[in-house]
């Protein structure tokens with residue numbers, strides 16, 4: 001499951017849109033795409049959202065009869081896979097294969113449901129519908145794991161997206177066979193200052209407040225948050241959980257720079273990425 005906090009909406013940022021376009025291109029042209037970005041910028045969440053993986057993961061063909069239909073998943077063709085820490089080629093092969101089968105079974109069963117039928121088979125024998133496989137935590141892949149992933153790509157007409165930390169592109173360049181198949185590279189960036197303003201409006205709302213940037217106190221608090229988080233989503237989430245706590249304990253109705261700084265002191269923050 002995703003590590004997003006319950007009730008925290010996914011914000012469609014410019015970076016998410018760029019990521020989605022990059023995935024669409026890899027899917028359309030059946031290329032390998034490489035996406036890298038520092039920890040906490042939102043790579044995993046964007047990828048899960050693109051694949052609608054939270055939905056896919058919780059549905060199963062056999063249980064569809066008992067739940068309201070979800071026509072949105074008819075268009076799903078993407079498998080999201082997190083490379084395990086212990087990634088033998090055999091494990092990767094098995095796990096990706098079973099996810100592709102599950103996705104195809106689910107989409108086919110949903111078609112049945114929407115046609116008013118319930119007689120879909122217990123074991124799915126239909127065609128593989130997968131068009132894109134996204135491998136998260138691709139830094140974990142050892143050379144044989146990378147070989148396995150390349151084999152997976154070569155054996156079927158799918159696009160493949162590898163997500164990792166900055167530097168993965170240099171590491172993969174050492175494997176010419178894999179690297180020569182890379183069609184697109186995407187650098188996942190932190191939020192820009194303008195976008196932070198947009199995101200912070202949501203955060204203020206979650207605290208039951210309204211932001212007013214012409215008010216010096218608000219502008220000062222916003223500037224402090226931008227400086228501390230550097231547009232990093234994970235830092236922002238963590239900072240706001242402390243801000244919420246401080247404001248509740250002290251029964252504060254205004255989010256000031258002082259509150260932001262007290263919250264920052266409660267966080268263990270490494271060097272800002």
Ligand SMILES: Nc1ncnc2c1ncn2[C@@H]1O[C@H](COP(=O)(O)OP(=O)(O)OP(=O)(O)O)[C@@H](O)[C@H]1O
Nearest residue numbers: 003004010011039040041042043044045233234237
């Ligand atoms: N678009 C978004 N809308 C709302 N919250 C987001 C969004 N993107 C990221 N977040 C928040 O930031 C946190 C970190 O995001 P995520 O786990 O996707 O980062 P990451 O880039 O995959 O990091 P890592 O490299 O450490 O795996 C999420 O748990 C979520 O709370």
Ligand SMILES: [Mg+2]
Nearest residue numbers: 043044045136
């Ligand atoms: Mg991640």
